[in-house]
Amino acid sequence: MLKDIRILDLADEQGSFCSKLLADLGAFVIKGEPPAGDPARQRQPSLSFTYHNTNKHGITLDLTHESRKKGFLNLIKDADVLVETFAPGYLEGLNLNYAALSQENPGLIHLSITGFGQTGPRRTYRSNDLIAAAYGGQMYVTGDPSSPPLQPYGEQAYYAASLFGAVGILLALRRRSHTGKGIYIDLSVQEAVVATLDHVMVRYFSDKTVATRTGNRSWNNDLCVLPCKDGFLQMTLLSSWDTLVEWMAAKGMAGDLQEAKWQKGEYRAKHIDHIIEVVQKWTGQHTTQELFETAQAMRLPWAPICSPAEVITSPHLAVRRFFIPLDHFTYPGMPYRFSSYSPPPIRQAPALGEHNEQITAGHVWPKGGGSPKSHHLKDNPVSDIADSAVLAGIRVVDFTRILSGPYATRILADFGAEVIKIQSHKTANGAELNSTAYFATWNRNKHSITLDMSHPEARDIALKLIAVSDVVVENFSPRVLPNWGLGYDHLRTVKPDIIMIGISAMGQTGPWRDFAGLAPTFHALSGLTALTSQSLDYPVGIGHAYGDTIISLYAVIAILTALKHRDETGEGQYIDLSGYEALCTVLGPALMEAGLGHAADSSEGADVPCGYFRCLGEDRWCVITVSSTQEWEAFCRSAGHFDWIMDERFSTKSRRRQNRAELDCLISQWTARHAPEEIVQLLQTAGVPAGVVQNAADLAHDPQLMARSFFIEMEHLALGTTVSDRSPLRFTDEGPPDWKAAPLLGEDNRYVFIDLLGHTEDEVSAYIKKGVIA
Numbered sequence: 001m002l003k004d005i006r007i008l009d010l011a012d013e014q015g016s017f018c019s020k021l022l023a024d025l026g027a028f029v030i031k032g033e034p035p036a037g038d039p040a041r042q043r044q045p046s047l048s049f050t051y052h053n054t055n056k057h058g059i060t061l062d063l064t065h066e067s068r069k070k071g072f073l074n075l076i077k078d079a080d081v082l083v084e085t086f087a088p089g090y091l092e093g094l095n096l097n098y099a100a101l102s103q104e105n106p107g108l109i110h111l112s113i114t115g116f117g118q119t120g121p122r123r124t125y126r127s128n129d130l131i132a133a134a135y136g137g138q139m140y141v142t143g144d145p146s147s148p149p150l151q152p153y154g155e156q157a158y159y160a161a162s163l164f165g166a167v168g169i170l171l172a173l174r175r176r177s178h179t180g181k182g183i184y185i186d187l188s189v190q191e192a193v194v195a196t197l198d199h200v201m202v203r204y205f206s207d208k209t210v211a212t213r214t215g216n217r218s219w220n221n222d223l224c225v226l227p228c229k230d231g232f233l234q235m236t237l238l239s240s241w242d243t244l245v246e247w248m249a250a251k252g253m254a255g256d257l258q259e260a261k262w263q264k265g266e267y268r269a270k271h272i273d274h275i276i277e278v279v280q281k282w283t284g285q286h287t288t289q290e291l292f293e294t295a296q297a298m299r300l301p302w303a304p305i306c307s308p309a310e311v312i313t314s315p316h317l318a319v320r321r322f323f324i325p326l327d328h329f330t331y332p333g334m335p336y337r338f339s340s341y342s343p344p345p346i347r348q349a350p351a352l353g354e355h356n357e358q359i360t361a362g363h364v365w366p367k368g369g370g371s372p373k374s375h376h377l378k379d380n381p382v383s384d385i386a387d388s389a390v391l392a393g394i395r396v397v398d399f400t401r402i403l404s405g406p407y408a409t410r411i412l413a414d415f416g417a418e419v420i421k422i423q424s425h426k427t428a429n430g431a432e433l434n435s436t437a438y439f440a441t442w443n444r445n446k447h448s449i450t451l452d453m454s455h456p457e458a459r460d461i462a463l464k465l466i467a468v469s470d471v472v473v474e475n476f477s478p479r480v481l482p483n484w485g486l487g488y489d490h491l492r493t494v495k496p497d498i499i500m501i502g503i504s505a506m507g508q509t510g511p512w513r514d515f516a517g518l519a520p521t522f523h524a525l526s527g528l529t530a531l532t533s534q535s536l537d538y539p540v541g542i543g544h545a546y547g548d549t550i551i552s553l554y555a556v557i558a559i560l561t562a563l564k565h566r567d568e569t570g571e572g573q574y575i576d577l578s579g580y581e582a583l584c585t586v587l588g589p590a591l592m593e594a595g596l597g598h599a600a601d602s603s604e605g606a607d608v609p610c611g612y613f614r615c616l617g618e619d620r621w622c623v624i625t626v627s628s629t630q631e632w633e634a635f636c637r638s639a640g641h642f643d644w645i646m647d648e649r650f651s652t653k654s655r656r657r658q659n660r661a662e663l664d665c666l667i668s669q670w671t672a673r674h675a676p677e678e679i680v681q682l683l684q685t686a687g688v689p690a691g692v693v694q695n696a697a698d699l700a701h702d703p704q705l706m707a708r709s710f711f712i713e714m715e716h717l718a719l720g721t722t723v724s725d726r727s728p729l730r731f732t733d734e735g736p737p738d739w740k741a742a743p744l745l746g747e748d749n750r751y752v753f754i755d756l757l758g759h760t761e762d763e764v765s766a767y768i769k770k771g772v773i774a
Contacts, residue, residue: 001025001338005022005080009083011083012039015085016040018166019031020053021163030075032075047588050348057355057358058352058353058355069094069096076101083113086114102184109183111172113161117191118730122704123704126689130151131625132189133157134691135190136699137200138193142541143213151623153587161192164187164729170564171391174563179384181384183732186731187728188708191710191728196546198546198548202724204697211543211695211696212695216538222239223235225539228284228286228304232304232305236300236302245262248282256278299477301518303525304525306530308587308590309594310527311527312330316511317580317581319510320509320581322578326348327348331588332584332585332591333581335554335578335581336554336578391415391417394470395469395470398421398473400421409473419445420446422450425450434718442742443742443743444739447752448744448745449749457770457772458772459486461772462486463491465757466491468756468757473500474502476502478502478504488500488574496572499573500572500573500574501559502577503551503577505517505521509576519542523542523583526587528583529542531590559575607625607627607653609626610626616672616676620675621692622679623690624688625690632656634688638683638686641670677692711725711726712737712739
């Protein structure tokens with residue numbers, strides 16, 4: 001679907017997954033490495049490079065030699081996209097920054113992914129995935145309240161940034177099709193992490209709540225991880241109360257939970273510890289599989305805490321052929337299925353310089369396809385287009401609820417799509433209540449209309465709206481829209497080129513197709529919960545709905561790809577997106593290790609010191625990473641401990657690894673006497689990667705985020721001034737966004753029903769009386 005797009009990938013592990021996402025969709029990607037190779041080839045986990053660079057061609061490039069820059073510039077002339085992760089100012093020092101490269105190719109889209117972005121007081125700080133997880137607020141809310149903060153397993157900060165990067169590239173390609181011009185995109189990994197925090201910043205900006213670690217419970221106590229006979233189970237407590245108590249009572253194990261006092265939600269919330277005590281006696285009498293299957297039969301989003309070995313043997317993923325065997329490895333596939341596109345066979349990551357000879361021969365890029373000079377320019381090009389209007393003219397019908405869908409449609413709305421959210425008075429409650437800060441955060445820039453979809457005439461109106469729209473987004477279980485007569489096959493009869501995406505828990509096919517899921521469900525089933533909790537005796541959840549934001553980013557990538565395909569072919573598309581599979585893709589290396597019969601272990605070959613350290617103050621922490629002898633000596637000098645350099649226990653990386661517990665104890669004694677900001681400033685000045693484990697209050701006042709105007713204010717009709725995050729994607733010369741606060745319930749009924757669909761005032765009044773518009 002992206003077969004005419006040519007991408008030059010000079011990214012390290014911060015962004016290598018970004019171009020893989022596009023390569024999997026057919027883009028021609030050249031992986032450029034320094035002559036010594038990408039350091040990720042030797043870095044643990046060992047299969048990261050293998051996984052992140054499938055479907056790419058490989059060459060070596062040395063940008064530091066003037067005589068060899070010519071080959072690079074020749075590649076740039078015919079490239080559509082450059083993806084790189086160099087430190088700010090590096091390419092400028094080589095006279096190879098965007099200003100210079102755009103002279104060679106005015107249509108070039110240049111994506112730069114860095115730890116903190118190209119501007120701001122922290123722009124030159126050393127960063128890595130651990131530091132991004134700390135500075136981005138992810139660590140502070142993950143773990144047990146009585147224990148140190150945890151980094152979610154794997155390179156989750158980099159995965160989030162790469163997904164945002166792919167979205168940015170696809171938006172830029174669409175912009176270029178209107179203007180013929182390329183653009184520079186500045187993407188901060190820290191901002192990408194903050195953008196996934198779900199409730200964390202919403203609660204702080206609405207009532208100054210600083211979210212903390214809640215261990216095996218969700219922040220609102222509704223979900224909890226409890227022990228079973230053979231493992232652990234992620235389950236709901238409060239939202240499925242009556243069903244849960246009745247189920248337990250059938251086995252005579254409900255205890256006092258059947259008493260009338262427990263029917264009051266406030267009482268349950270105050271006595272959650274007692275509830276857990278009773279419930280876990282019941283779960284301990286059952287296997288995880290027994291409870292999983294029975295709960296899902298009742299549409300409860302429960303799931304076992306799975307190991308990577310259990311994930312790769314999932315019967316559901318087997319039926320959907322999600323894992324792709326190639327040689328010795330088993331690769332996760334794409335989490336979306338397109339109705340008119342089958343991905344080509346997967347190719348292994350290239351060997352170092354595998355395609356160098358093609359450069360010498362002068363035919364690196366494939367022949368044919370789109371001309372890099374024309375960029376598929378539309379018939380009526382414009383001189384420029386605002387970044388917030390890239391999707392102007394695209395109308396989206398939004399059936400989604402809570403987060404995994406609304407986050408996706410918010411991104412589309414932020415960049416100019418007209419998103420019409422279908423609500424009703426029956427469903428506008430909880431996370432879908434328009435007057436709450438949570439709803440306001442994920443539904444800005446949208447229109448709201450009310451239709452009671454249980455009424456046949458409401459479905460007719462929805463179908464009429466779809467007939468004048470471009471995209472339909474829904475995140476119900478697979479049976480809902482077909483039961484309303486709004487399945488894809490029917491939609492095509494009224495709008496042949498409609499693009500529809502079904503975001504479901506497990507996908508539209510397979511034995512688990514009707515299973516329910518929330519973000520913690522996917523964390524559990526994919527192995528993320530188990531892997532993040534490796535160092536603990538009891539599994540703990542990720543402290544926010546990380547999975548829902550990952551799913552949403554995949555949805556946007558799929559929609560933008562389908563729009564590009566439709567622009568070029570006139571063909572619509574149905575997209576089947578599985579939340580379960582989406583989370584599996586961001587654990588690729590661990591799942592590949594499991595396929596080889598190995599246990600995922602991020603500590604093997606790890607840098608030492610590397611991890612979290614308690615600092616001065618209540619629940620204050622920093623993270624420190626030392627990966628070279630130079631950094632080790634700089635660290636010791638900064639800490640005032642020259643003796644550590646001479647200490648035989650710590651003289652080499654392998655000895656530091658052998659004596660890690662002793663070294664960590666010594667470092668903790670030093671860090672405990674200082675504020676985390678003081679330690680980080682000291683170490684970063686010395687060239688040692690370090691970061692502050694920031695909480696919501698820190699993020700709200702973070703000088704780096706403030707300098708980049710990451711949080712923005714909007715005036716809401718009911719809530720007054722609201723604050724939320726802007727997109728981590730910063731385009732060239734982008735000013736502050738001119739955005740609209742989230743709508744009130746049915747705020748846009750008149751516009752949609754009368755102005756857009758042509759109903760009369762009398763017709764609308766009649767629909768209201770009949771409860772159709774309600």
